[in-house]
Amino acid sequence: MTAQAIIQSLASGLLMGLLYGLIAVGLALIFGLMDVVNFAHGEFLMIAMYATFFLFAFFAIDPLLSAPLVAAALFVFGAVVYLLIVRFAMRAKANAGMVQIFSTFGLAIVMRGLAQFFFTPDYRSIPQSWLGGKTVSVAGIFLPEPQLIGALVSIAAFAGLYFFINRTDFGRALEATREDPGAVALVGIDKNRVFALGWGLGAALVGLAGAIMAVFFYIYPDVGASFALIAYVTVALGGFGSVFGAFAGGIIVGLVEAVTALVLPPSLKSVGIYAVYLLVVFIRPRGLFGSM
């Protein structure tokens, strides 16, 4: 194994890791806001990928251009899911944790069923996009363009999110609601509205990720499942609810996956990610950046 090969795989791992971070950050945002884990997160990614695919297939809109549209559509979808399901799940007086897990899990199963029903279980892909299949060569290292642009979008999205949370009124309302949902009502902030917007924002971020993933990944009804577990591990690794933790967690997951693929058979590459998760939480039971 040459140094070149190692650097090559670390670079690919880093790019993929930034994308994992973008996939996961919506989950972290929602959890931080209201202590709810969305077990349909992978299916949010799935419908974003389908939306991108159909915008391309019917209107020939390149994924790069449709990404904002998909993110906007997912924003609405996320807010609606909150208003129709999660809002009621949070009112459960008994078994609250269980109700949240299984109401969103049930939603995931419904979404998969709907995707099979309307889109068939066939694998689809976007054959001719601006970025698809192209690579950039930097000092002998080949970087696929979709992942490279995806990584840049991810960095931009995290920077934007940081600015948004710290510098805007809505961001402050978000922070305040997460700290004390009861008290914000006293200063005239509608808790439900903030939660709905939080769900919208979280879904929009995974929508952005889905639009990019659609360029270089097969699109099928169960595609979310394979990324959902990685997203949960990413968020937990960083510390539930920490937006910055999701960013760092994503990079770690991407690098660990790349390194594992170097030393173990490719079919075992996820074992490395899972092992690192277990190792981290055994040492720090609340993740790397979670509050104790």
Next chain:
Amino acid sequence: MDKSFAVRRRRDLLIAAVLAVLAGLAPLFVKDVYVQNILILTLMYAALSQSWNILSGYCGQISLGHALYFGIGAYTTELLFTKFGVLPWFGMLGGGVLAAIIAMALGYPFFRLRGHYFVIATIVIAEIGLLLFQNWDWAGAALGITIPVRGDSWLKFQFMRSKLPYFYFALALCCLAWFVTWWLEDSKWGFWWRAVKDNPDAAESLGVVVFNSKMGAAAVSAFLVAIGGAFYAQYLAYIDPESVMGFQFSLLMALPAVLGGIGTLWGPVLGAAILIPMTELTRSYIGGSGRGVDLIVYGALIVLISLALPQGLVSLFSRAKAKNHVKGATR
């Protein structure tokens, strides 16, 4: 202990005995193999869910990785049988003990984790197990193991001509899991578990050894689930990693208890009696086209029940009773 609790326990035992006898008579009327298969699966999932409920319901440690123990039960039995000719009964027992040991070994680091960190750790460990078995050539890797046919016998726990022996074993397993739960509910352990579930810190300060309580629950739960896995492997006569250790088993063990009433004695049985026939029927009547309608119905039901009845279907019974009886008749 107040008197009504003892009365309720005696009544539960009586109801269970009557139900077990009625279920045992079912094959007299059900000759259709398709329906028999549904009954066997329903009893098996009731037993699995009842076992899952011990750790996740009573003790409150939500595991979505019990497929690991199911798979260990199945693989231990079949590897011992096909490679060394060990009778499935010993393999079943060995698989149960091995699963209990693994559950405790994993519990040692896992039980320090709380909430979602614990849930994700259980999912992750089962996925690691699945991936390792898929890549373990000696154990058949992804292709799995076909169990050789040696003729119908109780000794080898293999029956080709009739499903009835499997039915009675599944019924016995279901009764065992129920009885263990019933028995533990009133033991020192049962009270400890509920205390650990409600408030581990308070329980600890009152002298409950929280860690040991969780370990005990994990061992009992894993042992029973592994027995179920061994049964399933013999019943199918073929196993591969995905079909005995896939995530869907972790889910299918949890769902009956969740829908019926998590942490209750009757929840898993009630949940399985409704969920499993419904799953099988929707799959064969509207799912056959591969168009996902079965998933839509199934998922929608999970959403609706978890939102409308957070304490599960058993809460309907206690609610009805609360109307009929004077207050305090139930726990």
